[in-house]
Amino acid sequence: MLKQFAVGICALLGAATVSAQETSTEDKIIKALSEARPDFEFTDVRPSPIDGLYQARVVGGPVLYVTPEADLMIAGEIFAVEKGGFARYEDPAMIEQRKQLAASLDEKDSIAFAPEGETKAVVYVFTDVDCGFCRRLHSQLNEYQDGGSTKPGYNDLGIEIRYLAYPRAGVGSPSAQKLETAWCAEDQQETLDRLKNLQSVETKSCENNPVAEHYRLGGEFGVSGTPALVLPNGKMQAGYVPPEQLAEILGI
Structure with a gap:
């Protein structure tokens, strides 16, 4: 009898240990959140x-x-x-994940604005056409006026901007529809130009447009607002960065 009781206690303790192992701190946190x-x-x-x-x-x-x-x-x-x-701290694991995700992106899925000359760096930008700072960034692709002086734009400095869609209001929102219109247009660059300049554009839809996928991808990158710039080294710059400052960050 005592032997059977002892065996029973050991079995219970073993089950408790397995249960504790199965419920890790990480699982507990996910469950609570x-x-x-x-x-x-x-x-x-x-x-x-x-x-x-x-x-x-x-x-x-x-x-x-x-x-x-x-x-x-x-x-x-x-x-x-x-x-x-x-200095803003970035998780090394997240940086490496972004590098791998960026390497898997297909340029054809983006709307790219490349320099006429040598491309020194490629920056992916999650954008929303209804975002003021996104429009400001877009207006400085090429040389622009600032305080009475002419300054070089991103393309002038050898920076290629590849846009990815990130409607901040979510998929199915009016912003998402505008982005879908750009990606479904015959001339994607011109359409995105017009949308970012607040000009009227005929709404278009098409199958297999990447807006929903880009929005999901933005979540994997850790995007929480626009513009969000993914640099070649895997780091992400949240918010608008002037062309010359971005060139300095990129080391070009």
Whole structure:
């Protein structure tokens, strides 16, 4: 009897151990976040650069820093404290993931604006035609006036801009329809020019347009707003960057 009782206790302890192993901290965090906000998709849960916290990414949103108990979290960015000031910290794993994703992109799926001369760098830009800073970036593809002086644009500096669609209001929104119109047009560049210059364009639709796929892809890249610039080294620059500053960042 005692022997059978001992065997039973060991079996229960073994089952408890297996159960504990099956419910990892990462699983616990995903479960808690998903129960709190079932309308969000959470992914990439792993230990964060800050000891004691885990990080989880909201697809199409920010990175969250969560306690192991999944009862508290911080939403925002991490900054490295350096001698010259504060610098935005980027997760090396995310940078590598972006490099691999960017390498898998097909240029034909983008709307590209290339330099007439040598292309020194290619930058993918997630864009929305109803975004003011996106329109500002587009207006500076070639030389432009700034404060009474003429400055070189992105193409003038050897930077090729390849646009990807990212309707901030989501797939099915009026912004998404405008982007679909550009990608379905016979002359994609001219149509995107007109849309970004707030000119009227006849609405078009077509099968296999990439807007929904680009929007999903933006979530994988960690895009949460536009413009979002994916650099050749896998880093992402959130927001508008003037041409000469971007050239400096790219080292060209």
